[in-house]
Amino acid sequence: MNIAITRGYVVPVDGEPIQNGTVLIQDGKIVAVGADVAVPEGVDVVDAAGGWVLPGFVEAHGHLGVHEEAEGWAGQDTNEMTDPNGARLRALDAINPADLGFTDALSGGVTTAVIKPGSGNPIGGQTVAVKCWGRTVEEMLLKEPVSVKSALGENPKRVYGDQKKLPSTRQGVAAVIRDAFRKAQDYKDKIARGDQVDRDGTLEILVKVLDGELPWCQHTHRADDIATALRLADEFGYKVIINHGTEGHLLADILAERQIPVIIGPLFTTRSKVELRQRSLRNPGILARAGVELAITTDHPVIPIHFLVHQATLAVKEGLDRDEALRTITVNPARIMGLDDRVGALKPGLDGDVVIWSGDPLDVMSRALRVFVDGREVYTFNDATGEGDVADPYYRE
Known part of the structure; x- marks a missing residue:
């Protein structure tokens, strides 16, 4: 064209x-x-x-097409909550390009979205970047996989606690992630030695995380959970991206010093659970002033995706630099998610x-x-x- x-x-x-x-x-x-x-x-x-x-605009963390609007359970494909380790799962396989959210995205100037599995599992699956217009995912595809989604905090412990199985505590959630990476290390070592191994889609993806090919998108709100995210990243040497980061401002100096990016949001929600108590439109400005590379997210459909720019506007009202606000929905999310050679x-x-x-x-x-x-x-x-x-x-x- x-x-x-x-x-x-x-x-x-x-x-x-x-x-x-x-x-x-x-x-x-x-x-x-x-x-x-x-x-x-x-x-x-x-x-x-x-x-x-x-x-x-670039939405760095959303669920377009996998959590369809006006569809109920029929369009709800965000979480495969039957296996705590879903690394082999791909958001790409659940996207419906006809989801109404894609039209909303365009109306709000959003042309690219990184679509992620939900936060019901300690390891949710692979993320994908798409353009917000097309007939099939293949026509919309920008990059796949982009990262692997993981979750700490309330969501996975609630999901599996209700099922009376591991993980039902924060200890258990961290243990599931740690066990998964140890198995991936063993799998990688066996291949390096030339041992015969059966192919394992879950372990293959985790090896790519260990090798630095895929970043680890860590759903986490509370400061103690952010600290756990950093602890696990240190233990296994992978690149971590903090997603949500509601209490990230409490650790802003640590995140800035370690050059850990934060995809913050959604910012318009009520404080519906304990880990959201410190949700505030002031937090993006605090993080940015500390030197943290920052993107803003709607977590669509938690916040309608066409309100992405409005979150940036109100963050400016509460102290975020105006030029930085535009970067949080354009070049920053593109760079954080490895898409800046194409968009942003x-x-x-x-x-x-x-x-x-x-x-x-x-x-x-x-x-x-x-x-x-x-x-x-x-x-x-x-x-x-x-x-x-x-x-x-x-x-x-």
Whole structure:
């Protein structure tokens, strides 16, 4: 798809804003961004005069398509709560591209989402990054697997405690994770020695974590659980990413010193359980000021995904730097999840995922007017109806 988005206030995120700027996209990739970009003949010109032009937002932790909206149990495929170690499970295999949440994502300027299994298991499974428009997961696919999801704290101990089986305590949850990695170490050693082993999808994935090929996305809220996450990471030498991090601000200096990124949120929820007692919109600012690399998440559908930008706005109100707020939903989550070679900013070489806003997206009155994925317009706000029109992925020119 070849288009030139012209005359807008271009916010590349990783560079200075450009008045009356142009973003040139050819064959689905950004090839030029600037104030004096030459537009080749035959390229479709999109006039963004009066609007703000930004990269599509990146949701670093959500459950689009695996926890479908308005579907009840039929669309609930988030947690396989029959095995505490689900490393072999893939979120990719449960995604329904027809989930209403994908349309909501586009309406909120979100073009990329990292979709993760839930937090019912100590080890939930493999995560996947997709674009928010397409007929099949294969057409939407950005990267797979992206990481492995794990959970500490209340959720796994509640799930298995109700079943009267291991793990029903925080001790048990940590033990399940530790036992799994010890088995993976043994499996890796046997292969290195040339021993005959039966293939094991669970252990193969955990070996990739041990080898640094896949980061460990650790669901954790309380400070003591965050400390356990760091303890386990030290013991086995894997890269950990703190997900949720509700009390991360209490350990902000430790996280910053160790360069542990935090995907914080959701931030609009009630304090519905003990480990959320310190949930606050002030916490992102505290973490960012301490030097922690930060992304903000909706944990969709916990918070509707199109409210991602509103969480950033209210975090600014409570002390988060404005420019950093935009980075928490663009370049930061892309970098944290290893996607920054494709998405998260407006610069040559990245995918043509661009959103034209009516104004500053951090103004709650602004709306996404036109959304492009790989240079294709997939969402258009219709002034006549007051609703957004989504391009039908099943019928294309």
